[in-house]
Amino acid sequence: MNAKLQTRSDTRAQLIEAGTEVMLEKGYTNSGIQEVLSRVGVPKGSFYHYFESKEDFAVAIVEAFDTYYTAKINKALTDETKEPIERLRTYCLDSRDWMSEGKCKNGCLLGNLSQEMSDQSEILREKLSSIMTKRREMFARCIAEGQSSGNINPTWEAHKTAELFLCGWDGAMMRSKTTKSLEPLDGFIMLMIDKALRP
């Protein structure tokens, strides 16, 4: 990659990073492109060298976040040093730490954008929906592995269990953000992992 391309690619990545922070904090509609450009120190007017539109920018943010977060989830859910049910707990505790450090602000970028944008942007909705489907498969594989090894309650079908797990966690994240309390997350971990999923 020559120097010019390198710079262009770096600036794009910096805009995505700053945009992720701003959108996580304010959502899509409340996020101003100008604020993102200012954070990176990119001159006004050059945004459209990098992205076609604000919607295109949001898709790039969601894709970058998905790449980073899918790798993180995949690492937790395939960690063979732990039993599958403990891998699910690791996933929950990591998100709980995130919420705790941030004093229950912000929540989950993809959850927030799903709630805000599913009826406003078909491109974003499709992207978010396909990420949800992919993620459900990852959780279903971990749950099925635990069911085979006798570590997770085998009476519920793995894909449906994964869907319930993710619905419950998304809802708990939202309620944690609104009540500014970790109680919904702790309640979920206690009931879902320590009771419902136990064999």
Add this chain to the structure above:
Amino acid sequence: MNAKLQTRSDTRAQLIEAGTEVMLEKGYTNSGIQEVLSRVGVPKGSFYHYFESKEDFAVAIVEAFDTYYTAKINKALTDETKEPIERLRTYCLDSRDWMSEGKCKNGCLLGNLSQEMSDQSEILREKLSSIMTKRREMFARCIAEGQSSGNINPTWEAHKTAELFLCGWDGAMMRSKTTKSLEPLDGFIMLMIDKALRP
């Protein structure tokens, strides 16, 4: 009430009704006061005769929706012609009908505003949080009644079960909106009501 007061009160109620529709469709930030005024046929500039601010208007919308919806939920959850577990199913099926009729658009007004506004407006956050707490109590009472009568699994504490139930349902509503499918709702009903809560 004299004629002038009657008219003032009617107009306020009409603004709240139209505002509910617009905010359900577009969220808080994307909703324009002008659009609400146009729908009701109230002249531009008179909004502030009725509400101090857009935030004050949103609080009035949330309060009106809560009054209406709490009565509806209370009716479903205290219907003595049905076993408690069937009352929970009625609640879910009513929301499912709403999503089905609306082709999985809009979702839940309070869930949407919680996700969008919890970090943007402390007044709205407190209002939404207190509604969530009140609602959890209503569900916990129904669950405890089912546990006493042997109709609901008694091994999980009623308040924590109510929290898990509501987190799961909120998450399923969000995922239904994003995937434009009733599957997350059906999966929740099948696993939560027909498996997890069964004694």
